[in-house]
Amino acid sequence: MNLINTKGFVLKEQTYRENDKIIWVLCENIGKISILAKNAKKSNNSFFSITQPFSLVQFNLKKGRNFYYISDGSLIKNIDFLNFGDQIFHLTYFFELLDIAFSDGYEIDKRFFRFLLNIFLLFEVKEVNKDFIMRIFELRLLKENGYHLEFERCYFCSNKIKGKESYFYFNLQNVVCISCGNLKEFRVENRIINIMRFLCTVNIMNIPKIKISDEDINSIFNLNKVFLEQNLVRMPNSIKFLGGYKKDE
Numbered sequence: 001m002n003l004i005n006t007k008g009f010v011l012k013e014q015t016y017r018e019n020d021k022i023i024w025v026l027c028e029n030i031g032k033i034s035i036l037a038k039n040a041k042k043s044n045n046s047f048f049s050i051t052q053p054f055s056l057v058q059f060n061l062k063k064g065r066n067f068y069y070i071s072d073g074s075l076i077k078n079i080d081f082l083n084f085g086d087q088i089f090h091l092t093y094f095f096e097l098l099d100i101a102f103s104d105g106y107e108i109d110k111r112f113f114r115f116l117l118n119i120f121l122l123f124e125v126k127e128v129n130k131d132f133i134m135r136i137f138e139l140r141l142l143k144e145n146g147y148h149l150e151f152e153r154c155y156f157c158s159n160k161i162k163g164k165e166s167y168f169y170f171n172l173q174n175v176v177c178i179s180c181g182n183l184k185e186f187r188v189e190n191r192i193i194n195i196m197r198f199l200c201t202v203n204i205m206n207i208p209k210i211k212i213s214d215e216d217i218n219s220i221f222n223l224n225k226v227f228l229e230q231n232l233v234r235m236p237n238s239i240k241f242l243g244g245y246k247k248d249e
C-alpha cells in the first residue's frame with residue numbers, strides 16, 4: 001500500500017472507543033483530513049505524542065475507506081506552554097478558526113500553508129504582538145476561503161476610492177464611497193482601510209518590525225468579526241477569550 005508523506009497541523013481530537021481517537025489534521029497538499037489513531041490515548045503508545053492538538057506533525061499515512069491511518073510520524077513542533085503560557089488563547093483561536101473555515105477534504109493553497117507555518121513560528125517570538133498577527137491571519141484566511149475584500153472601488157458607483165477622504169463605508173465585503181454611503185453600511189476610517197490593504201499582502205516575516213497601535217488593531221478586529229460572521233458557518237468559541245465578542249452575552 002502506498003504511504004502518503006505529509007505534514008500537518010493537528011486541529012482537534014475526539015475520543016473513539018476506549019483507547020483510540022480521531023484527529024482532524026490540516027495537511028500540506030492533501031488538505032483537511034480525519035485520522036483514526038489506534039491506541040493513541042495510551043501515553044506509552046508511539047502515536048500519543050504525534051496526535052496532540054495544536055501541534056505540527058510529519059506523518060506517513062495510509063488511506064482507508066473512511067479515515068486515514070498513521071503508519072508512523074514525528075513531532076515537528078508544539079508550542080512550549082511553560083514559557084509561553086499566555087499564548088494559549090491565541091493559539092486556541094488559530095486552530096479553531098482553521099477547523100471551522102475548512103471542511104473535510106478541502107485542499108488548501110501551498111502558499112497559504114507556508115503562511116500558516118510562519119504564523120505558527122511567530123507564536124514563540126516574544127516581541128510579536130499576537131493580536132496583530134491574528135488580525136493578519138483572519139484577513140488571509142478569509143481570502144483563502146474565497147471571501148474577497150474590495151478596498152479599491154465603490155460597491156455602488158465603481159469609482160476609485162480617493163485617498164484624501166478621512167473615512168468611507170463598508171457594505172458586506174466592499175468599500176463604499178461617501179456619496180453612495182447611507183446608514184445601512186458601517187463607517188470605516190480611511191487610515192484603517194489603508195492598514196488593512198497593506199496587511200492583506202505584507203510578508204508575514206516582516207511583522208516583528210511593524211508597529212501598530214492597540215486601538216487600530218482593535219478597529220480591524222471589529223471589522224474582521226463582521227467579515228468572519230458573514231463567511232463562516234459559526235464563530236469560534238475561543239474568540240470570547242480574545243475580547244470584544246458580545247453577541248452571546
Ligand SMILES: [Zn+2]
Nearest residue numbers: 154157177180
Ligand atoms: Zn460610490
